[in-house]
Amino acid sequence: MSLCVGVLGATGSVGQQALDVCRERGYRVDFISIGKNVRLGENIVREFSPRAVAVADDAAAKELKLLIKDTETEVLSGDSGITRGIEESSAESFVNSITGMAGLRPTLAIIERGKRLCLANKESLVIAGDIVMSEARHRGTEIIPVDSEHSAIFQSLKSGRASEIKRILLTASGGPFFGKTRSELSGISAADTLKHPTWKMGKRISVDSATLINKGFEIIEAAHLFGVGASKIEVVVHRESILHSAVEYVDNTVIAEMSVPDMRSCIQYALDYPERRTACVPELDLFSVGSLSFSRPDTETFPLLSLAKRAMEDGGAMGAVLNAADEVAVGAHLSGALDFLGISDTVCEVYERMRDARELHTLEEILSIDRECRTLTESLIRKRSKK
Ligand code: MG
Numbered sequence: 001m002s003l004c005v006g007v008l009g010a011t012g013s014v015g016q017q018a019l020d021v022c023r024e025r026g027y028r029v030d031f032i033s034i035g036k037n038v039r040l041g042e043n044i045v046r047e048f049s050p051r052a053v054a055v056a057d058d059a060a061a062k063e064l065k066l067l068i069k070d071t072e073t074e075v076l077s078g079d080s081g082i083t084r085g086i087e088e089s090s091a092e093s094f095v096n097s098i099t100g101m102a103g104l105r106p107t108l109a110i111i112e113r114g115k116r117l118c119l120a121n122k123e124s125l126v127i128a129g130d131i132v133m134s135e136a137r138h139r140g141t142e143i144i145p146v147d148s149e150h151s152a153i154f155q156s157l158k159s160g161r162a163s164e165i166k167r168i169l170l171t172a173s174g175g176p177f178f179g180k181t182r183s184e185l186s187g188i189s190a191a192d193t194l195k196h197p198t199w200k201m202g203k204r205i206s207v208d209s210a211t212l213i214n215k216g217f218e219i220i221e222a223a224h225l226f227g228v229g230a231s232k233i234e235v236v237v238h239r240e241s242i243l244h245s246a247v248e249y250v251d252n253t254v255i256a257e258m259s260v261p262d263m264r265s266c267i268q269y270a271l272d273y274p275e276r277r278t279a280c281v282p283e284l285d286l287f288s289v290g291s292l293s294f295s296r297p298d299t300e301t302f303p304l305l306s307l308a309k310r311a312m313e314d315g316g317a318m319g320a321v322l323n324a325a326d327e328v329a330v331g332a333h334l335s336g337a338l339d340f341l342g343i344s345d346t347v348c349e350v351y352e353r354m355r356d357a358r359e360l361h362t363l364e365e366i367l368s369i370d371r372e373c374r375t376l377t378e379s380l381i382r383k384r385s386k387k
Helices: 013-025 038-048 058-067 078-088 100-113 123-139 148-159 203-211 213-226 263-272 304-314 318-334 340-353 355-359 363-386
Strands: 004-008 028-034 052-055 074-077 093-096 116-119 143-145 165-172 233-237 243-249 254-258
Touching: 004 013, 004 078, 004 100, 013 028, 013 038, 013 093, 013 263, 028 038, 028 078, 038 052, 038 058, 052 058, 052 078, 058 074, 058 078, 074 078, 078 100, 093 100, 093 263, 100 116, 100 123, 100 318, 116 123, 116 263, 123 143, 123 213, 123 318, 123 363, 143 148, 143 213, 143 263, 148 165, 148 213, 148 243, 148 254, 148 263, 165 213, 203 213, 203 318, 203 340, 213 233, 213 304, 213 318, 304 318, 304 340, 318 340, 318 355, 318 363, 340 355, 340 363
Parallel strands: 004 028, 004 093, 028 052, 052 074, 093 116, 116 143, 165 233
Antiparallel strands: 165 243, 243 254
C-alpha cells in the first residue's frame, strides 16, 4: 500500500521524523508546509518532489521560489497558502506538526476536507478543543493523535469501551528539573531548561516540558480527544519514558503501551492505522531497561500543571489564554528576558486577569482573546524586567 501524505511543519522536529517514516515506507509526500528554514525546505522538495510547498511568510517564499525554480513544485505563502495547499492536495492523511497557535487553522482546514488528521499540534485542542472535536464529528474526520501519551491512550482504548474507563494514567518524564525545589530553580536560564532527559524535541516543547505545562496541555488534549473529564486524568511521573500512558478500566485492569521513546513510533501508527506494519523504530529491550519507576508530580514547584487542569474545568477560552500566555513567556525565556520561574509566575498572573474568557466560545472570540492575551503578557514581562 502506498499512501499519499501531507506534512505540515515539515522542517520541525516531528515533521522531520514524519518524513523519515514516509521515506522508510515509500509514502508519497504531496504537500508540505515549512516555517522560514528555506535551505531545509529546498532539500525536502528535491527529495520528495511534493506538488506544493507553503512557506510561512512572503519573503521566505520568494527565497525558496528562487532555490527550487528548476523543479515542478509550486510555492505558496502565508496562512492562506497553507489552507490552499490543504484544499488542493490529494493527500489522504495529513500530519500537522506545526508548533503553537499557528497550527489551529490548518487543523480546521484538514477536518473540513474530511482527510485523516494525524495530530501533533496539541495547541489545536488546547485552544479550541470543543470546536475542533465537534467539527471532526460533524465531518466524520478521523483524528489520530501523534503525541506519545495520546497515541498510547488511543491504543490502550482498544481494550474496552469508553463507558468502562475508570481513569487515564498520563505519564510524564518530569522534565530536566524533576526533584528540584522552587528555591533551587531561581535564576535558571534557557540553556538549562533545554536539556530534556529522554526526548529530542523543539525548543518550545522542551521549555514546556520543564515547566510541566506541556503535561497540563496534554491533560486538556486527552480530555477532548477521548471525551473524559479532567478529574479522571491522573499524571504519573515516569522518568524512563518507556510506558507512554495507560487506561485503567472499571475492573481495575490497567492497559498500557510501551515502546522506545521515539516519535516515529506514534507517527507510523497514526499513518498506518488500523494496520500495524514493520517498524521504523528500534525494538524495546526490557532487559536493558531493567526497571521502571513511578511517582507523583510536584504541583507546588510546577504550578502550571494544576493551572491547566483548572483551565479545562473553567472551559470557554481559558485554554487559549493559557496557551497564548505560555507562548509569549516561553519566547521571553528563550531570548533571556525571563528566567525559568518567571514563566509560571507570568502565566498564572495572566490567567487570573483573563478569567472572563471562560464565557467566550466562538472561534472569533478565541482568536481575539489570543491577541489580547499576548499583548497583556508582553506588557507584564516588560514590567517585570524593569523591576
Ligand atoms: Mg507528549
